[in-house]
Amino acid sequence: SKYCFDNNEKLAIASRALSTERAMNLLDLFELKPYFSSIHVYSVPKNVHLNAIKKELNVNSFREMLFFDDNKHNIRIAKEMKVCTYLINKKYGLDLRSVNHALDIFEHSFD
Numbered sequence: 001s002k003y004c005f006d007n008n009e010k011l012a013i014a015s016r017a018l019s020t021e022r023a024m025n026l027l028d029l030f031e032l033k034p035y036f037s038s039i040h041v042y043s044v045p046k047n048v049h050l051n052a053i054k055k056e057l058n059v060n061s062f063r064e065m066l067f068f069d070d071n072k073h074n075i076r077i078a079k080e081m082k083v084c085t086y087l088i089n090k091k092y093g094l095d096l097r098s099v100n101h102a103l104d105i106f107e108h109s110f111d
Contacts, residue, residue, distance in 0.1 A: 014049030
């Protein structure tokens with residue numbers, strides 16, 4: 001991949017999981033927590049998650065965020081907030097090709 005994260009790029013989770021405890025246990029089980037700078041796993045609308053991430057990570061503008069989701073409703077909400085979005089194909093999930101495509105879209109959103 002041509003993309004690498006530097007100190008100014010962060011990963012966050014915004015999930016409307018019904019059980020925060022179970023979701024956090026899975027992140028622990030797969031040793032994924034260290035890769036994320038912000039984790040918001042609780043049952044609230046997506047705009048609440050995105051606002052919390054923006055505040056916690058001290059992001060100046062929603063335009064600086066790239067949001068992946070497999071739910072069209074959540075994508076619409078994020079777009080209304082001026083977040084760059086990428087709809088994940090539910091059949092295939094999120095793969096490296098999709099991540100690279102989304103990053104290309106995000107990069108060109110600044111042109």
